[in-house]
Structure formats: structure tokens, C-alpha cells
Amino acid sequence: xxxxxxxxxxxxCPVPLVEMRKALKKAAPGExxxxxxxxxxxxxxIPMAVESLGAELVGVEEExxxxxxxxxx
Amino acid sequence: xxxxxxxxxxxIIVHSGDMDKIYSALIVANGALSMGMEASLYFTFWGxxxxxxxxxxxxxxSKMHYMGLGKSMIKSRxxxxxxxxxxxxxxxxxELGGKVIACEMTMEIMGVSKEDLDxxxxxxxGAVGTYIHEARDSKITLFI
Numbered sequence: 001x002x003x004x005x006x007x008x009x010x011x012x013c014p015v016p017l018v019e020m021r022k023a024l025k026k027a028a029p030g031e032x033x034x035x036x037x038x039x040x041x042x043x044x045x046i047p048m049a050v051e052s053l054g055a056e057l058v059g060v061e062e063e064x065x066x067x068x069x070x071x072x073x
Numbered sequence: 074x075x076x077x078x079x080x081x082x083x084x085i086i087v088h089s090g091d092m093d094k095i096y097s098a099l100i101v102a103n104g105a106l107s108m109g110m111e112a113s114l115y116f117t118f119w120g121x122x123x124x125x126x127x128x129x130x131x132x133x134x135s136k137m138h139y140m141g142l143g144k145s146m147i148k149s150r151x152x153x154x155x156x157x158x159x160x161x162x163x164x165x166x167x168e169l170g171g172k173v174i175a176c177e178m179t180m181e182i183m184g185v186s187k188e189d190l191d192x193x194x195x196x197x198x199g200a201v202g203t204y205i206h207e208a209r210d211s212k213i214t215l216f217i
Contacts, residue, residue, distance in 0.1 A: 010155055018107050049107055052109045
């Protein structure tokens with residue numbers, strides 16, 4: 001489903017945010033980037049970054065401490 | 074669509090060469106870049122020493138350094154917490170378009186030449202005017 005998938009499970013501040021940004025830079029407009037991680041603050045902060053970047057937050061899910069955030073560029 | 078036009082800016086003076094403060098500067102800068110801002114780091118005084126070849130990770134801890142004992146303790150705890158290395162953070166900073174300015178006056182005072190500095194890290198050389206020029210229209214400015 002996602003065009004670009006990044007796995008930042010186990011990574012801590014600021015790596016999840018940075019990897020999301022790098023992936024979004026590489027994505028073409030309209031493509032979906034999916035970020036999967038465990039760092040609690042990033043689950044809140046990635047959506048904040050998505051908003052400031054003017055991208056679209058498609059969805060946020062969490063299961064057993066692992067969150068998945070989907071973003072459309 | 075991601076709006077890439079006229080982003081806000083963060084400019085940070087890196088005056089300290091202490092390891093923990095270099096971490097703060099790079100983490101804040103990378104956060105700013107990740108959230109769509111531009112970011113510039115102005116390395117001056119003790120901070121400039123970290124731009125010397127092989128000098129990035131060499132800074133002491135700002136408190137409880139204890140001749141290197143405190144630093145190695147903190148480093149092992151950082152490793153356990155999976156904190157990225159300064160080299161990793163610097164690489165991300167550059168990849169996201171961050172800019173590094175080295176202070177020329179500090180180079181003169183400390184007797185540091187361009188050959189002593191890691192050219193891969195530095196984008197330009199400047200003085201206070203370069204900082205003010207960017208800082209005056211920055212949303213975030215910090216002195217670390």
C-alpha cells in the first residue's frame with residue numbers, strides 16, 4: 001500500500017523525525033510514506049511535523065507499543 | 074502537497090565545544106530541518122574546535138566530565154538508549170540541507186587554518202554580519 005516504508009523501531013530522538021523528513025523529501029507528490037517506530041514522543045511529533053510541512057496525515061495506528069504513521073506527500 | 078516555498082529559519086550559535094552541547098545544537102537543528110525549517114549552525118570559539126579534523130566527538134562533558142570518566146559513562150548510557158552519534162546527526166543535518174558557518178576570527182585567535190578544519194562539514198566562512206543577516210529573519214535563534 002505504501003510507496004515508501006521506513007522502519008525506525010528502537011530509534012530515539014531525533015532519528016524518527018529526521019528519517020520521516022528524508023523519506024518525504026524523496027517521495028514524489030501524492031506518494032504514501034509509512035513510518036513504523038516505537039519512540040513515544042515521535043508518535044505525537046511526526047504528525048506535528050507533517051502539518052508544518054503541509055503534507056497530509058493519512059493515519060496513525062498503534063499496536064503493542066509499535067506505531068505506524070502514514071503520510072501522503 | 075508539501076509547500077517548499079520560503080521556509081522559516083533557525084540559526085544557532087555553537088559557542089561551546091562540550092559534547093553534550095554539540096548534541097543539543099545538532100538535535101535542535103535536525104528537528105527544525107525535519108519540521109520544514111532551514112537551519113544554520115555558526116561555530117565559534119570552543120565550538121569551532123569540533124570542526125577540526127577528527128574533532129567532532131572529542132568534546133568534554135560540560136558537567137561531571139571527571140577527566141573523561143563522566144563522559145565515558147554518559148556515552149555508554151547513550152549507547153544503551155540507542156542515541157545516534159554526533160557523526161550520524163551531522164550527516165543527517167547536511168543531508169537535510171543544513172548550513173555550517175565557521176567563524177573566521179576564532180580561527181585567527183586559535184591559530185586554526187582552513188587545512189586544520191574538516192572541509193566536508195563547512196559550507197562557508199563568516200563573521201558576525203553573516204550571523205545577523207540570517208538571524209534577523211529567523212524564527213528561532215539560540216546561543217549554545
